[in-house]
Amino acid sequence: MxxxxxxxxxxxxxxxxxxxxxxxxxxxxxxxxxxxxxxxxxxxxxxxxxxxxxxxxxxxxxxxARTDLTGLTAPEIRALFLLTGPDTGASPQTRTALRKLVRALPPPLREGAEAAARAGVSDGTDWAGTETVEEARLGPLQRAVVEAREVRIGHARPGREARERTVQPLGIAMKAGVRYLVADTEDGLRTFRIDRVTSVAETGAPAVRPDGFDLPTAWRALAARMEVRMVAATVRGRAAPGTEPVLEAVIGGRIRYGERARDGWTPFEADGPSPEVIAARLAGLGARVELLDPPEARAALTRIGAELTELYGESGGPAPAPPATPEAPPRAPASTGTRHG
Known part of the structure; x- marks a missing residue:
């Protein structure tokens, strides 16, 4: 200090x-x-x-006399203030540091820095006006990383109860707009999506940092393992005309298209953690998507359909009929040609 x-x-x-x-x-x-x-x-x-x-x-x-403590160029200064300016959700300590930095800048650079600081805004609430889980947990986790404090966190995976565990926080990583806590655990290095962290409490003990730990190197290894799990299964299906944008929004970039058939339907292959997970993601598209194989994906959709029919089919009369779709052509493997979404 x-x-x-x-x-x-x-x-x-x-x-x-x-x-x-x-x-x-x-x-x-x-x-x-x-x-x-x-x-x-x-x-x-x-x-x-x-x-x-x-x-x-x-x-x-x-x-x-002046001492150049920054060595920053004008573009670098603007980028810094755009990312961490006073209106972007920066912490009070960050705002204090930026205020001191801007005062130390030469006049020609100061104006651009101040303009950049006013060019961004961060809203930590969802559309209901409440603070998001990620925003609520991020501050305590950042402090634990910087101050090397061991913490006990609650973390809930989708569809599961939250599980508490004691971890050694080592860093915060962001991928595709999602923040992850990188931490050492009794099972080795792990990542935890911060928007799935349900609680954070310091244990009072200092965090133990592995010898030679390097966050960028560790993150690349962890991310590679996650990528393998994310594409562990592939399903084949076909999509009704005009469904591709919605299909891509649900599946993301792990989809490959074949040549569009004469009836307008497009064959595709989609990757995911498991056939059941992919099927669950596509269930909301109803009859606009037909899964052809593997059998596990079709069985998962059958089960989901039966559950929905049981829940809604008899509550207010017969279940509504699905939208009309073109007659399915004979099943054939997706074309080897690809068209990336």
Whole structure:
């Protein structure tokens, strides 16, 4: 913390011709005595800082000396403030650091940085106006990572009860807009989707960081393992005309199309964790998609259809008839030609 304060004090001096210990204390949120000691420490470290007593006195950099502590270019500064500016949900500490940084920038760069800081906004609530689970858990997890604090988290996978476990938080990773906690557990390195974390509580113990741990290297290995699980199964089917955009929204990029048939239906192959998972994702498309194989996928849709019929079919009269679809052509393997969505 002392080193951070000394850097902040030097940046503050660079933006003023002369400052008093009281002004620096207010800027750094410390006592005037602490601010004076920090100024004296800068001078003793060889920084050209001197004090002038009397009315109108204060502390100054000799000859308006400046120290380039950032080395940032104008595009880099704009990118930084776009990502972490005051209106993008940044923490109070981040906003304080950015305020100090912008004051240290030369005037030609300062205007662009301030404009970039005003160019973004972050809304941490969902459309019902409530704070999202991810936003509520992100702050405590970030603090645990930075301060190396062991935590006990609750984590719930879809369709399962939350499970609590003690973890050593090592980093936060983001992939395709989803944040993950990277942590060491009794089962080795694991990732936890932050929007599925139900609770966070510090245990009071320090986190143990594996020797030689490197977050980018660890994330690449973990992500590769997840990718393998995400494409463990493939289903074949066909989609009614105009269904492709919805199909791609449900499945994502793991879909391959064949040549469109004369009746307008398009054969496809889709990858996922299992045939049952893929079938469940496609069930909402009703008769606009027909799965051809494997049998496990068709059986899963049959089971889902029976459950829905039992639930809704007799509650208010007969179940509504499915939309009319073209007669299915003889089943044939999807064309080897692909068309990526």
């Amino acid at each position: 002392r080193a951070d304060r000394l850097v902040a004090a030097l940046l503050f001096l660079q933006t003023r011709q002369r400052v008093t210990a009281a002004e620096l204390a207010a800027e750094l949120d410390v006592s005037e005595r602490t601010a004076r000691r920090d100024l004296e420490a800068l001078a003793s470290a060889g920084i050209p800082v001197y004090s002038q007593a009397g009315q109108g006195g204060g502390w100054s950099l000799v000859g308006g």
